Amino acid sequence: xxxTTNHKLHFDYGRVFQNTKSFIDLHNSRQxxxxxxxxxxxxxxxxxxxxxxxxxxxxxxxxxxxxxxSLPGFNTYNESLAKCKGCTKRTIINxxxxxxNARFIIKENHCGQGGVEIWLNPEVLGMxxxxxxxxxxxxxxxxxxxxFYEKAKNFHHLVHEQQEQENxxxxxxxxxxxxxxxxxxxxxxxxxxDHKSGKATGTGHEQDKNTEENANPASKQQEQLPxxxxxxxxxxxVAAGVGRIFLLSLIRQLWAYVRKVLYxxxxxSDPEECEILNLxxxxxxxxxxxxxxxxxxxxxxxxAYSRINMVARWxxxxxxxxxxxxxxxxxxxxxxxxxxxxxxxxxxxxxxxxEIRNQLLLQQAKAEWQQHGQNKEWFRQKTRLQLFRIQQxxxxxxxxxxxxQAYEQCLQRCLQLQNLKRKQSAHAQ
Amino acid sequence: xxxxxxQREALSKCIVWFYDGNVRTFYSLDKTHKRAKxxxxxxxxxxxxxxxxxxxxxxxxxxxxxNKPHGNELAKFKKGARV
Numbered sequence: 001x002x003x004t005t006n007h008k009l010h011f012d013y014g015r016v017f018q019n020t021k022s023f024i025d026l027h028n029s030r031q032x033x034x035x036x037x038x039x040x041x042x043x044x045x046x047x048x049x050x051x052x053x054x055x056x057x058x059x060x061x062x063x064x065x066x067x068x069x070s071l072p073g074f075n076t077y078n079e080s081l082a083k084c085k086g087c088t089k090r091t092i093i094n095x096x097x098x099x100x101n102a103r104f105i106i107k108e109n110h111c112g113q114g115g116v117e118i119w120l121n122p123e124v125l126g127m128x129x130x131x132x133x134x135x136x137x138x139x140x141x142x143x144x145x146x147x148f149y150e151k152a153k154n155f156h157h158l159v160h161e162q163q164e165q166e167n168x169x170x171x172x173x174x175x176x177x178x179x180x181x182x183x184x185x186x187x188x189x190x191x192x193x194d195h196k197s198g199k200a201t202g203t204g205h206e207q208d209k210n211t212e213e214n215a216n217p218a219s220k221q222q223e224q225l226p227x228x229x230x231x232x233x234x235x236x237x238v239a240a241g242v243g244r245i246f247l248l249s250l251i252r253q254l255w256a257y258v259r260k261v262l263y264x265x266x267x268x269s270d271p272e273e274c275e276i277l278n279l280x281x282x283x284x285x286x287x288x289x290x291x292x293x294x295x296x297x298x299x300x301x302x303x304a305y306s307r308i309n310m311v312a313r314w315x316x317x318x319x320x321x322x323x324x325x326x327x328x329x330x331x332x333x334x335x336x337x338x339x340x341x342x343x344x345x346x347x348x349x350x351x352x353x354x355e356i357r358n359q360l361l362l363q364q365a366k367a368e369w370q371q372h373g374q375n376k377e378w379f380r381q382k383t384r385l386q387l388f389r390i391q392q393x394x395x396x397x398x399x400x401x402x403x404x405q406a407y408e409q410c411l412q413r414c415l416q417l418q419n420l421k422r423k424q425s426a427h428a429q
Numbered sequence: 430x431x432x433x434x435x436q437r438e439a440l441s442k443c444i445v446w447f448y449d450g451n452v453r454t455f456y457s458l459d460k461t462h463k464r465a466k467x468x469x470x471x472x473x474x475x476x477x478x479x480x481x482x483x484x485x486x487x488x489x490x491x492x493x494x495x496n497k498p499h500g501n502e503l504a505k506f507k508k509g510a511r512v
Contacts (some may be wrong), residue, residue: 267491267511269503270442275470327470 009068011054011125017123018048020104027102038102045095046104049074049086053120068127073109073117081341132216247288250301251281257305259339261312276326283332283340310349340360362410365391369414373421436496438468441503443476444476445484445491455479469506473503480506 024046028037032068038046053074060066078089086093096118099105104124109117255277259266268276281287284304292300321339323329330339372387382390387412395407431439440455446452457472473493478490486509493504505512 267504269470269473271469271503272473275468325473 009057009066011057013051013054015046015126016050016054016124019126020046023104023121023124024102027104033132036101038098038104040146041091042095042098044285045081045085045092045098048081049099050120050124051104052076052081052084053118055327071119071125073107073119075115075117077115204238244288246294247285247297248281250297251277251285254284254301254304254308255280258308258326261308261316262323266325268326272327275332279327279330279332282336283330303346307339307346310345311339311342354400357398358400358406361395361398361403362406365395365407366410366414369411431458433452438467439472439496440467441472441476441493441500442496443480443491445480445488447484447488449487477504477506477511481509485509 024038024043031037056074057071060072066072078092081092082089096105096108096116100108104121105118106121107119111117121140227283255273258280259268311323315323324334328334329337332340336341368391372382372384389408395403410421435458436442436456440459441457443457444452445455455476457469457476459467460471461468461471476493480488485492488506489508491506492502494500494502
């Protein structure tokens with residue numbers, strides 16, 4: 001962060017490095033593809049660039065006055081960076097490309113023999129402008145959903161963690177698993193459950209090859225439980241977390257809705273429906289792996305419904321719009337025209353909503369300050385501090401940090417304007 | 430023509446009544462590759478594609494059943510449309 005001492009700029013290495021780290025972490029958390037993330041090597045290159053750039057800037061600041069709005073770029077050579085890092089020139093070029101894609105580097109100027117000039121993102125240097133939408137909107141919209149969609153292969157830790165080798169096929173130290181445990185582990189639908197339990201290398205769940213029934217008598221008994229016992233089981237599960245039956249019913253409800261809204265003309269047989277339900281379980285509900293509360297799941301269900309409505313509206317908008325059949329549409333690997341893509345639409349829509357709400361709130365606050373300045377309405381009896389407290393309390397209810405930041409900025413502007421007006425009137429007199 | 434073993438292992442079959450009076454039975458191919466887990470839905474989709482594309486306009490009725498004795502009816506087609 002910059003500090004002004006004797007009118008000279010000085011960049012604190014620690015703060016800028018922290019900004020760099022948080023910037024890269026945020027970027028990685030938003031990317032789903034491994035090829036778009038920044039790994040430890042890119043991080044090292046970014047830090048090298050930051051370190052050398054700050055050195056250059058601090059030196060320049062001692063010699064000359066620097067304008068914070070138009071800082072000079074970082075002059076460097078690929079070869080010198082490669083030498084510093086101990087890698088090839090090509091690696092540095094590749095890393096720079098990745099950093100440009102991540103918006104860590106905002107501009108590059110190639111000067112031939114004069115090397116390269118690089119401008120870093122002002123957020124990294126601690127000079128970012130504040131907007132009402134900064135922060136992670138995905139997290140604001142729904143935690144359950146954000147967990148599903150930011151799922152990508154994690155990078156290895158720099159330090160290797162010694163882990164005990166687990167043998168899944170071993171029976172040692174394990175009691176024979178009951179079907180309930182098995183189901184909770186996979187969270188599968190009934191159709192899939194049969195296949196899972198029929199794995200060739202399973203523990204105690206070998207399928208009888210002729211009858212295709214489960215060889216484990218305990219699980220067979222479980223399947224034929226009377227309704228009362230099933231209810232008890234459900235209550236137990238609800239007590240432990242959210243019941244599996246409840247979650248599976250959510251999936252069935254979603255499919256029923258999708259069928260009604262998006263595929264009213266198609267007819268499906270039972271095996272086809274089972275397959276589609278399994279695909280929805282995997283792609284839309286993330287295999288029900290997240291241990292969320294019932295309320296959070298219901299919220300997520302609402303978002304899923306609204307996404308389907310968005311698709312229906314999109315389809316109605318033009319005859320050229322189409323969606324593939326459900327087994328393709330809900331396939332977890334379908335990146336091209338799958339249901340997954342609607343998540344981006346949804347985020348965009350919700351972000352826009354939040355932004356509009358914030359702008360309206362700020363407009364209201366601004367109008368109140370203006371009216372307070374003119375001694376109008378009920379503000380007449382309030383002091384400036386009281387008005388500030390009222391507004392702060394009102395805005396704090398939304399629990400939005402970016403809104404509070406924008407409010408502070410707006411407040412500063414309002415107060416500056418008021419001061420200016422007073423000065424002008426005093427000067428005129 | 431499928432081998433007898435494949436006919437036996439198929440999860441569904443389709444009986445087609447052609448306009449020329451022929452009646453033929455087709456068996457589903459339920460695997461994406463030799464060692465894959467059989468997927469009945471895939472087999473049904475393939476039979477449907479066969480009916481609606483390969484034998485388009487040549488049959489009057491087609492019914493897909495489970496491939497076992499007294500198997501349930503899974504899908505029914507009449508004059509080029511699923512009913």
